[in-house]
Amino acid sequence: MKYDKISLPYKFSDLEPHIDAETVNIHYSKHLQTYVNNLNTIVENNPSFFVGKTLEEVLSDVNNIPEEIKLPVINQGGGVFNHNLYFSILSPTAKLLPEGELLKDINDTFGSVDKLKEQISNASIGHFGSGYGWLVINKYGVLQVMRMSNQDNPLSIGAKPILTIDVWEHAYYLKYKNVRADYVKNIWNIIDWSVVEKLYNKYKA
Ligand SMILES: [Fe+2]
Structure with a gap:
C-alpha cells in the first residue's frame, strides 16, 4: 500500500497572478511530497494496518488507528489528503459560481x-x-x-x-x-x- 499526491492538472505558473509559480512549485513538489514520503514510511513500518484502506478511510476512522502511530498518521496523512483536496479545487479556468x-x-x-x-x-x-x-x-x-x-x-x-x-x-x-x-x-x-x-x-x- 502506498499513498501519493495528485497529478496537478495545471502548470505551476497557471495560477498566477493569484498564486505565484514558485509558491505552487515548492508547495506541491516539496511540502506535499514530504508529507507523502513521511506517510509512506509509516505505512512501510505498519503495512498490515493500511492494507486495502484509502487515505480517506484511514482519516475517517481515527479511533481505529493504533495509538503508537495515531498522531503521525493524522499529521502526515492529513498533510497528504488536505493538500490533494486543496490543489484539486484550484484551476486557472475555474467555474466561479456553484450551480x-x-x-x-x-x-x-x-x-x-x-x-x-x-x-x-x-x-x-x-x-x-x-x-x-x-x-x-x-x-x-x-x-x-x-x-x-x-x-x-x-x-x-x-x-x-x-x-x-x-x-x-x-x-x-x-x-x-x-x-x-x-x-x-x-x-x-x-x-x-x-x-x-x-x-x-x-x-x-
Ligand atoms: Fe500547505
Whole structure:
C-alpha cells in the first residue's frame, strides 16, 4: 500500500497572478511530497494496518488507528489528503459560481454564495497559526464552515470536506508576505466550483 499526491492538472505558473509559480512549485513538489514520503514510511513500518484502506478511510476512522502511530498518521496523512483536496479545487479556468443542488443548499444554509464565501474567508483569515478553512457536509448532512489547525481533517469528526483553503504561511508567504487576507481574497478567482460540486454530489449520493 502506498499513498501519493495528485497529478496537478495545471502548470505551476497557471495560477498566477493569484498564486505565484514558485509558491505552487515548492508547495506541491516539496511540502506535499514530504508529507507523502513521511506517510509512506509509516505505512512501510505498519503495512498490515493500511492494507486495502484509502487515505480517506484511514482519516475517517481515527479511533481505529493504533495509538503508537495515531498522531503521525493524522499529521502526515492529513498533510497528504488536505493538500490533494486543496490543489484539486484550484484551476486557472475555474467555474466561479456553484450551480444545482449545491447552490440551492448554499442559499438555504447561508443566504447566498457571497455570504458563504465571506464566512469561509473569515474563518481562514482569522485562524490563529497554521491550518485550513473548510466547507464541509457535517455529520448531520448540513453544510458548515469550519477551521482546523495544522493538518487536522474534518473526516476525523464525521464531516465530509468539499472545499478547503490552506492558510499555512508556505501557501502564500512568498507573494503575500504577512497579508493572509489578500491571499484569501484572491484565491476565490481560482477556486473551481465544478470540482466542489462533484464532491458535494458524491457525498450527498
Ligand atoms: Fe500547505
